[in-house]
Amino acid sequence: MGDHFSLSDCDVIGFDLDHTLCRYHLKETSRLIYESFAGYLVEHKGYDKDLLNLTPATWDFCFKGLVVDLEDGNLVKLAEDGTVLRATHGSNDLSTEEIIKHYGPKREWKHFNSLNTSFTRSAKYYFYDNYFDLPGALLCGRVVDMLHKRGNEVNSDFWKDMVAAIDHNYNTSAFKEDAGTYFPSVKRDPGRYLQPCSDSVKTWLQSMKNAGKVLLLITSSHSDYCRLICEHILG
Structure with a gap:
C-alpha cells in the first residue's frame, strides 16, 4: 500500500450508520x-x-x-x-x-x-x-x-x-411492538431527530456505486430501525 489512503483504491467500502452516515439532532x-x-x-x-x-x-x-x-x-x-x-x-x-x-x-x-x-x-x-x-x-x-x-x-x-x-x-x-418511548417517538416524527443526508453525500454514494464499488452498511441497530433511518436520510 502506498503512503496515501484513498477510497478510490478500495473495492468494498463500509459505512457506520448511527452518528456517521446518519446524523442526529x-x-x-x-x-x-x-x-x-x-x-x-x-x-x-x-x-x-x-x-x-x-x-x-x-x-x-x-x-x-x-x-x-x-x-x-x-x-x-x-x-x-x-x-x-x-x-x-x-x-x-x-x-x-x-x-x-x-x-x-x-x-x-x-x-x-x-x-x-x-x-x-x-x-x-x-x-x-x-x-x-x-x-x-x-x-x-x-x-x-x-x-x-x-x-x-x-x-x-x-x-x-x-x-x-x-x-x-x-x-x-x-x-x-411500539414498546417503550424511544422508537414510537422517532417513528411518529423522524424529522425531529434525524438529519437527512445532503445532496452532495447522496451524489457521492451513487458515484461510488456507479464506479463498481460494493457499499456496505455496518450497524448494531435492528433492521426495522435501520430501514426507517435510511428511508428518511437517503430517500
Whole structure:
C-alpha cells in the first residue's frame, strides 16, 4: 500500500450508520433518550416524578467517557492512565480534597486496568461511550441524588432498574411492538431527530456505486430501525 489512503483504491467500502452516515439532532435525541429511561423508572419502578424535570443547565453534566462507579454512586472522568480528573457523587461535584480522600493522593481508580484492557461492562462500573446511552449518565447522577434524599443506601441495586429501562426501550422487538418511548417517538416524527443526508453525500454514494464499488452498511441497530433511518436520510 502506498503512503496515501484513498477510497478510490478500495473495492468494498463500509459505512457506520448511527452518528456517521446518519446524523442526529443531538439536543432533541438526547432529551428523548433521557425521558425514555426516566419515564420507565417513574412509571414502572416507582421513582420520583422529579426525575422527569430537566433544565438546560443539567445537560452540561453529559459528555462521552464518563464512568459510573456502581459501588458508591460516583461518576468519574479518567485520564488515559486511569487518574481521576474529575468526579461527582450523584450530580454534585467532588472537590479536589474529596477526590483525594476517596481515591488516594495519586487519584487512582481501582478498576482502571479492567476497563482499559477490555472496555467490557461490569457489575462494578459502566462506561458511557456512545450517544445512545449517554443521557443515562445524567439519570444515574439524579437517581443517586434521589436515593440520598430518601435516606436510602446508595449501592449497585439501582443499576438493575437502569438496565431494565434500557432494555425496555431498546430491545429488538420494541420497534415492531411500539414498546417503550424511544422508537414510537422517532417513528411518529423522524424529522425531529434525524438529519437527512445532503445532496452532495447522496451524489457521492451513487458515484461510488456507479464506479463498481460494493457499499456496505455496518450497524448494531435492528433492521426495522435501520430501514426507517435510511428511508428518511437517503430517500
